[in-house]
Amino acid sequence: MLSRTADHLYWMSRYTERAENLARMLQVDTHWALLPREVGELDRSWEATLSMVGQLDTYRERYGEISADQVIRFLAFDEDNPASIVSNLNMARENARAVRGTLTFDQWEIINSTWLELKLRSFDHLQGDALTGFFEWVKLRSHLSRGATIGTMMRDEGFDFKRIGTFLERADNTARILDVQFRMLAPDGVTSSNEADYYRYRALLESVSAYEIYRKVYRDRITPARIAELMILRADMPRSLHRCAEGLVQHLQAVANDQSGETLRQVGELHASMHYTRIDLILEDGLHAFLRDFLDRINGLGRRIAQDFLVSVTA
């Protein structure tokens, strides 16, 4: 497969996944904004989301004060903000367009119709419930896009690079969500929790489609430690860090070439470290430190994947 084609497929998946996760985060934020809370607390949760996507400074420069409407407008609909949902979906479509001959008809039609429908939606038309509906829509379009990939795409290298993009982006996003939310909810580690926090933990689980799974797995009250375990270590939890690492190993092995040995070693090591640890060990050293280290390794992998496969190999 052409390196350029692989690159477009990989980024098409990354941007789609990124849009979905941002929609998930904003959905939680708008939900939380409705719950009773102390003054200033609300701002902190919007700030957390802004910083999670690396846009807090830009936002402050442009708008100063935090306001819910402004943050949503900026993160969801602003075409001048490269990190917004709209920009991510535009980029996904741009990448798809560049390799549309490699996509199945279903894949192309879904990503193209998402892009066409997106033009009909703007913040000014979407208030209250409709806004939640928009975030749901983004999530569903991402499900559709991924479903078309899994359901219609030949299992060749193109498929592997699409999946690599999905897992790498999801690993990054899940780790960021956990890091930011836990720092807000349990700044002293994940030991404390009170009744009021219940709703927030529940919202956190829902944001990664994990609430029902949590119930099924633990059949017990929600605790931060169990959430961390579920979202980091459970290999059967589709959005967990462990599952993402597993997916990366599988698909990177499938596309291995002469120069990708070190990349495979690193991803294998990352996977093993998920497989052979326990949540109490992670919490002992600090969740934040663990997640930072994880994010560094994911970023490193991203750079290696680009070098090994995606920039034109002229060697």
Next chain:
Amino acid sequence: MMQSNTAAATPPNVAYNEMQDGRGQTRQHYRQLQDWLSEMPNERLTQKRDDADTLFRRMGITFAVYGENAGAERLIPFDIVPRIITAVEWRRLSRGLTQRVNALNSFLSDIYHEQEILKAGRIPAEHVLCNVQYRPEMQDIEVPGDVYAHIAGVDVVRADEGEFFVLEDNLRVPSGVSYMLEDRNVMMRLFPELFARYAVEPIEHYPDILLDNLRSVAPAEVLEPTVVLLTPGAYNSAYFEHAFLAQQMGIELVEGKDLMVRDGFVFMLTTRGPQPVHVIYRRIDDDFLDPLAFRQDSALGVPGLLAAYRAGHVTIANAIGTGVADDKSIYPYVPEMIRFYLDEEPILNNVPTRILRNPDDLAYTLEHLSELVVKEVHGAGGYGMLIGPKASKEQLERFREQIKANPGRYIAQPTLALSTCPTFVDEGIAPRHVDLRPFVLSGSDVHIVPGGLTRVALREGSLVVNSSQGGGTKDTWVLET
């Protein structure tokens, strides 16, 4: 996209009506369609047309528009009334096209080798050798199968009593075939019942024939040739077509930066390292193919490609330098080429053409300017053209001065009454002027899928079918019997 000019003008009432004869009777092959149309209320047709638009848009069948609103994507209007050509008409047309393209390939081979036709004095040598489309780099280069124009998109119109006239030969990078294929696809989705009434020749196998054709002209020593389609990229107006054809043929769609030349061989850069490439179906003009050989500022091409080509390690389709055969100043000599190389009389008509560098032709043209169509030799897309009968006094005078200042840049032709076909427009079904671009594939053999792209001038009385100027497309049916 689909660059070419279409002549010309006379009042529409003398144009050949493809559906109705002179007494207003519907011709035999249009009767079923006529019945079907009369059963369809206008609202239903409107609904179907909207459905078609939605399909095209959803499939992303759009073309980029240069200039206005960069990055904009537009639909080419699609007319839901098919154009019907009888088996008898098609047999004559396809024989004529085959003859013509064979002669043009012979001409290109001759021009880049012995130049017998020039020595015989049948074409003035300076018309060819001083033409900017003549590529000295191609002199005495052997190309596989002696084929230069692997893909030709010949523009044909019907005039007078429905006879076929060739307007242009388009031997460089003709486009439009994806619209031919998608128009059929959409028609079959929307009107399956119509296909039950007519036995229509299939065209869907075009990509298979194209791929066979391209493989057949690979360098001789290659047993399993790798074919790629070279595109200028996603922002080119015909990008949809490039992606579509690559996908339909199952070949890689490459940009210049995906290819490299090493030791005189061409490779594409893949996730598993460089892989050899043997045939390049290029959709990039000669000028941009190789910055080392042609335009140095081209970022679209592949450095060293010309050298690899000249060494015979890769086939480029169409060959470099085919533009010398489809140039408007060479066009008047195509009938002579047919006689010279094939020793046959031309089956299809040429439009009588005056070359204004000849003093007699110039004098005649200046005298009859208001009756003629004047075209720029290197113009394309319907720009730089004068339609005498439709021009104002000022336009005529302005053109007269331009012609006098630089006669070599122009040719003149009589105005042709393009035939009309029934077309669904605001006021219902009405005749509109059409042309036809069949695609002629030359490899070890010549193949033409029955039909081609019909372009239709949607504005009443308009003769300009270019998509850049309000033209649309129609599905084209060649009947099996």
